[in-house]
Amino acid sequence: MYAEERQQSIAELITTRGRVSVADLSTSYGVTTETVRRDLAVLDRAGIVRRVHGGAVPASALTIAEPGVGEREYTRAEQKDAIAAAAVDYLPPSGGSAVFDAGTTTGRLAALLGNASELTLITNSIPIAARVAPLGGVNLRMLGGRVRGTTQAAVGEEALSALEWLRVDVAFIGTNALSVGHGLSTPDSDEAAVKRAMVRTANHVVVLADSSKIGREHVVSFARLDSIDVLVTDPDIDDNDHKSLTDNGIEVVIA
Structure with a gap:
């Protein structure tokens, strides 16, 4: 799997699950945790996900909006x-x-x-x-x-x-x-x-x-x-x- 394909798949997974850890992504895609972190950094810069401690969440999970x-x-x-x-x-x-x-x-x-x-x-x-x-x-x-x-x-x-x-x-x-x-x-x-x-x-x-x-x-x-x-x-x-x-x-x- 090319890096771009893996990153798209990771983005879809995070959007569906809400939060995914670096360790789980490493196991799922058969790549090192360093590779996962680079993928997440790319997706973070693109505004698709937001990196958090140990993994990532959808960009929409980090909000300042507050419902009444x-x-x-x-x-x-x-x-x-x-x-x-x-x-x-x-x-x-x-x-x-x-x-x-x-x-x-x-x-x-x-x-x-x-x-x-x-x-x-x-x-x-x-x-x-x-x-x-x-x-x-x-x-x-x-x-x-x-x-x-x-x-x-x-x-x-x-x-x-x-x-x-x-x-x-x-x-x-x-x-x-x-x-x-x-x-x-x-x-x-x-x-x-x-x-x-x-x-x-x-x-x-x-x-x-x-x-x-x-x-x-x-x-x-x-x-x-x-x-x-x-x-x-x-x-x-x-x-x-x-x-x-x-x-x-x-x-x-x-x-």
């Missing part, structure tokens, strides 16, 4: 429901505390707190606060700050200052993207700063992310993989991604 809450609420809804149901097992015991990051999957978990007992819940999310405010078993603390219309989340110095002095049992964190090389990432720097502070406040960090987020990267990284204790995701996670995450010490729970 209304659009995300109905995207992969079934998977998000299952993830939220599985994440209930990681709620702290009675009298415990948790910080809930803004997001549609963390919002679904908040909707399952009807039987919570003496849970102190801290959040920067207006939708989550609205859901849990009427619950008798939840002591709600709302972070202040500028509210982003896209995510309906409070961000900025007020939120960061409040989080600086807090320590909670568990942080339930959402993310726009997750990769081995870039960690957890999101398009907005203000949102990233609050997420980063939430991760630092927690004794235990549980990430709720459907498999479409895995292997993707956004502009601003807010947490490295060694900051995460648990990832709750769906069965569509790629086997290689699953192994990479567990190799990095993360408990991967399939909802």
Whole structure:
């Protein structure tokens, strides 16, 4: 196979699978890893793929666009429901505390707190606060700050200052993207700063992310993989991604 033919085939494979490792491509095409890296460099320069740690993803996987809450609420809804149901097992015991990051999957978990007992819940999310405010078993603390219309989340110095002095049992964190090389990432720097502070406040960090987020990267990284204790995701996670995450010490729970 000529180099051009191999590169076209690699591009088609990455477009179909979403993420492919250098090692897998080397085995599949019977060439050295150095040859694969050169092929990926050619495709990257052409704007067809984007190289990431250990492999490549489609160029469209590296984005700065951020859909609004209304659009995300109905995207992969079934998977998000299952993830939220599985994440209930990681709620702290009675009298415990948790910080809930803004997001549609963390919002679904908040909707399952009807039987919570003496849970102190801290959040920067207006939708989550609205859901849990009427619950008798939840002591709600709302972070202040500028509210982003896209995510309906409070961000900025007020939120960061409040989080600086807090320590909670568990942080339930959402993310726009997750990769081995870039960690957890999101398009907005203000949102990233609050997420980063939430991760630092927690004794235990549980990430709720459907498999479409895995292997993707956004502009601003807010947490490295060694900051995460648990990832709750769906069965569509790629086997290689699953192994990479567990190799990095993360408990991967399939909802």
